[in-house]
Amino acid sequence: GAVVSQHPSWVICKSGTSVKIECRSLDFQATTMFWYRQFPKQSLMLMATSNEGSKATYEQGVEKDKFLINHASLTLSTLTVTSAHPEDSSFYICSALTLEHEQFFGPGTRLTVL
């Protein structure tokens, strides 16, 4: 299957700082990428849909100004958690959509905010 990478795989930061997470489709172009958050023993919760060249679409309850998404190219989307707080600590996973409607996920980024 197609390969999606995420960087970093884990990050620890202080409260109030910002953290950027990158999501890349390595062997295909993705006009649409998705960002999910997953808490322990919970399923994936969709945060936003990222479309190349346009503004992201956020799910209800997700703060646009806190979770900044930029889909700069057909292979790269970034999620920036601004002014992170301990309650933002979670597992953040991106996925990329192929032309055949398959979604391939990245390995995830574990964020811990102290």
Added chain:
Amino acid sequence: QKEVEQDPGPLSVPEGAIVSLNCTYSNSAFQYFMWYRQYSRKGPELLMYTYSSGNKEDGRFTAQVDKSSKYISLFIRDSQPSDSATYLCAMSGNQAGTALIFGKGTTLSVSS
């Protein structure tokens, strides 16, 4: 009623058993059905992908979709300890770029 229902388990089976995992859904517009396997602290891995109704087989895995009953299944034959993971069903509608709706996941444990 949630859009996608999946029994979280846990499900424990001995090595070599046939495993049956299921999901039900309420939205008749769903056309794309997927099963993902997720190991602890890893991203989900796409196992099976089915469009509309029917069966699909890949090695030890068989996916079935019954749109009339709004019911999908994943069968694992000759289960192995390495199959121990959480299995997530996911589905989406017919519009291009539609996000997946996930079940809560079923935790499977295969003992040797």
